Amino acid sequence: xxxxxxxxxxxxxxxxxxxxxxxxxxxxxxxxxxxADLREFTPVVETERDGARFRVRCATGLEVSATSLxxxxxxxxxxxxxxxxxxxxxxxxxxxxxxxxxxPSFITRAVGVCGGDVYLRQVARGNVVFGGGDxxxxxxxxxxxxxxxxxxxxxERALGLVPALQSALxxxxxxxxxxxxxxxxxxxxxxxxxxxxxxxxxxSGHGFQLGPVIGIIIDELVGTGASxxxxxxxxxxxFHGAADLRHVSAANPEQEGAKR
Numbered sequence: 001x002x003x004x005x006x007x008x009x010x011x012x013x014x015x016x017x018x019x020x021x022x023x024x025x026x027x028x029x030x031x032x033x034x035x036a037d038l039r040e041f042t043p044v045v046e047t048e049r050d051g052a053r054f055r056v057r058c059a060t061g062l063e064v065s066a067t068s069l070x071x072x073x074x075x076x077x078x079x080x081x082x083x084x085x086x087x088x089x090x091x092x093x094x095x096x097x098x099x100x101x102x103x104p105s106f107i108t109r110a111v112g113v114c115g116g117d118v119y120l121r122q123v124a125r126g127n128v129v130f131g132g133g134d135x136x137x138x139x140x141x142x143x144x145x146x147x148x149x150x151x152x153x154x155x156e157r158a159l160g161l162v163p164a165l166q167s168a169l170x171x172x173x174x175x176x177x178x179x180x181x182x183x184x185x186x187x188x189x190x191x192x193x194x195x196x197x198x199x200x201x202x203x204s205g206h207g208f209q210l211g212p213v214i215g216i217i218i219d220e221l222v223g224t225g226a227s228x229x230x231x232x233x234x235x236x237x238x239f240h241g242a243a244d245l246r247h248v249s250a251a252n253p254e255q256e257g258a259k260r
Contacts, residue, residue, distance in 0.1 A: 001106050003163045017110045017121045020208055027211075044073075047083050049194055068196045068222050075139045075179035077187070077201025081236065084194045088187065088239045090202050093180040094137035096150040100168040102126035111161065118157035128165060130158045135175035146173040180204040188217065188234035189227075198222065199236055 028038055039062065046057040047069065054069040071080040078090035103126045112119035120130035132154040137144035151173050159165055181187065181202040191197035198221050200214050207214075213229075220227045 071199045075177045092139045094135040094144045094175040096133045096135040097131040098173045100128040137177045144175040146175045187236045189231045192237045
């Protein structure tokens with residue numbers, strides 16, 4: 001089912017795909033089942049460090065105090081980092097996505113073209129979800145929309161990859177708001193300015209699949225002050241020359257300079 005212009009590739013046999021609209025709420029329900037207090041539609045308006053604790057104020061009037069603060073604010077993660085004197089060159093990106101009508105199942109793998117700006121997969125119902133390029137987004141307005149020009153290019157590239165889609169109807173297009181870093185890899189690890197502040201943002205379009213393992217890493221950092229995963233490449237200090245600065249974690253104070 002691949003087009004004749006596809007001459008080679010690499011296979012990740014255990015790779016797959018999932019529906020964020022189904023999986024994300026499932027993770028939320030699982031978290032609540034073990035005691036997590038999740039607050040939706042609760043925008044943060046101020047964060048500060050007050051002595052040994054962090055204080056977070058929300059637009060709803062909610063105030064939260066804790067010894068550790070985890071910055072997983074996505075496209076807005078740079079604003080949280082800047083509040084603690086760690087500005088980073090994050091940009092707002094809007095992945096441009098489309099979906100076809102249901103089709104007979106024939107695409108057996110999730111497919112992407114390195115440097116070709118197109119990727120696609122077929123879901124159980126038969127719809128082919130594909131994307132490539134960016135739409136429009138404004139993080140300050142919390143609004144995004146797909147681009148007709150980008151969508152046209154994505155359709156052309158998808159047809160070159162899978163010619164059998166020639167007669168398929170595109171029934172919907174959409175976009176969202178994500179944070180992109182200049183090197184396309186996220187910021188993960190301890191702050192270089194503030195003890196017990198942990199960053200995990202700027203995933204540049206890769207965050208959904210990485211989410212579960214990032215949760216494990218954050219759990220390790222909060223609980224023990226170190227991670228079993230090497231995080232040096234993701235250090236926020238790569239953007240301001242502070243990669244060698246380390247802090248003592250309150251959870252493990254004797255481990256000064258612990259690997260982040």
